Amino acid sequence: MSSSFSGDETAPFFGFLGAAAALVFSCMxxxxxxxxxGVGVASMGVMRPELVMKSIVPVVMAGVLxxxxxxxxxxxxxxxxxxxxxYYLFDGYAHLSSGLACGLAGLSAGMAIGIVGDAGVxxxxxxxxxxxxxxxxxxxxxxxx
Amino acid sequence: xxGSVMLGESSSWSRALVKISPYTFSAIGIAVAIGVSxxxxxxxxxxxxxxxxxAAIKAPRITSKNLISVIFCEAVAIxxxxxxxxxxxxxxxxxxxxxxxxxxxxxxxxxxxxxxxxGFANLVCGLCVGxxxxxCALSDAQNSSxxxxxxxxxxxxxxxxxxxxxxxxxxxxxxxxxxKPV
Numbered sequence: 229m230s231s232s233f234s235g236d237e238t239a240p241f242f243g244f245l246g247a248a249a250a251l252v253f254s255c256m257x258x259x260x261x262x263x264x265x266g267v268g269v270a271s272m273g274v275m276r277p278e279l280v281m282k283s284i285v286p287v288v289m290a291g292v293l294x295x296x297x298x299x300x301x302x303x304x305x306x307x308x309x310x311x312x313x314x315y316y317l318f319d320g321y322a323h324l325s326s327g328l329a330c331g332l333a334g335l336s337a338g339m340a341i342g343i344v345g346d347a348g349v350x351x352x353x354x355x356x357x358x359x360x361x362x363x364x365x366x367x368x369x370x371x372x373x
Numbered sequence: 374x375x376g377s378v379m380l381g382e383s384s385s386w387s388r389a390l391v392k393i394s395p396y397t398f399s400a401i402g403i404a405v406a407i408g409v410s411x412x413x414x415x416x417x418x419x420x421x422x423x424x425x426x427x428a429a430i431k432a433p434r435i436t437s438k439n440l441i442s443v444i445f446c447e448a449v450a451i452x453x454x455x456x457x458x459x460x461x462x463x464x465x466x467x468x469x470x471x472x473x474x475x476x477x478x479x480x481x482x483x484x485x486x487x488x489x490x491x492g493f494a495n496l497v498c499g500l501c502v503g504x505x506x507x508x509c510a511l512s513d514a515q516n517s518s519x520x521x522x523x524x525x526x527x528x529x530x531x532x533x534x535x536x537x538x539x540x541x542x543x544x545x546x547x548x549x550x551x552x553k554p555v
Contacts, residue, residue: 236387237387237391237475237478237479238386238387238390238391238478240478240479240482240483241390241478241482244482244483244485244486244487244544244547245482245486245489247486247490247540247544248486248489248490251490251494251536251537251540252489252490252493252494252497252537255493255494255497255498255533255536255537256493256497258497258501258533259497259498259500259501259530259533260497260501262501262505262526262529262530262533263500263501263504263505263530266504266505266508266523266526266527266530267504267505267508269523269526270505270508270509270511270512270519270523270526271508271512273512273516273519273522273523274512274515274516274519277516277518277519277522280519280522280523281522284525284526287526287529288529290529291529291532291533294532294533294536295536297536298536298539298540301490301540301544302540302543305540305543305544305547306543308479308547309547310475310476310479317384317387
């Protein structure tokens, strides 16, 4: 067997699983945020149709979480290239943990956006204020996570 | 034991994983890609369909417009089918001596992870679109100017399935099996 390969052979398992975790968990958070605030917007819109377009902010914030997961998943997946650079178990575990960090932070941010967005849009007098506080909280959650 | 002169059996996880054929991982990945996507689509369709049919009793005008929510859920299943077909074309047969070569193992893991990504991203996307579609039908029954506005939220939701497909296809490009020895 030619030995042009160096590195650990099962390390890509953990690396690819890290990329999967990044995307799947962020999408779970984004889906929860979108669905929960969407239900709130629809319920509120029956009484006050003119406020619906202003209340789309939580939905957009939740959608951005999916994009964070996509970026990290693509960065991890293109970094697994044993032909260009040896890929040891260390690299595999590092990719797994970075994917889990991004994904689980995105999941929690998405759940927060959903709950706050749903409550916020149902109080028409507070829609504008809560819409501004939320993006700060959600981006802190996901970038520091 | 054949193949035990390999590098990298430095942890118990590796020793266990190295014994599993990459074709096992690939097959599970392809099955999850289509199976879990269709599960998500079906779940979304039943959530939105039951609200739609119930609301249409008092407001029959909403039925034809709100079928678009059902179509968004269905699209999620189609993404799963497309990616499963793409992944199964990435499978190649390698000679028996090469099945546990590092490159084969990596190809198997790539197909597995790609399938998991597409399956579960489509599952949550289908659920999300289903829940929003059901609120869309109910609010449309009350006030028909709301339909287009809530549809915008549904479009954000359906983008999540697309993210899964994009990453799944990028990752499946990593599935390169060892070349056959001449």
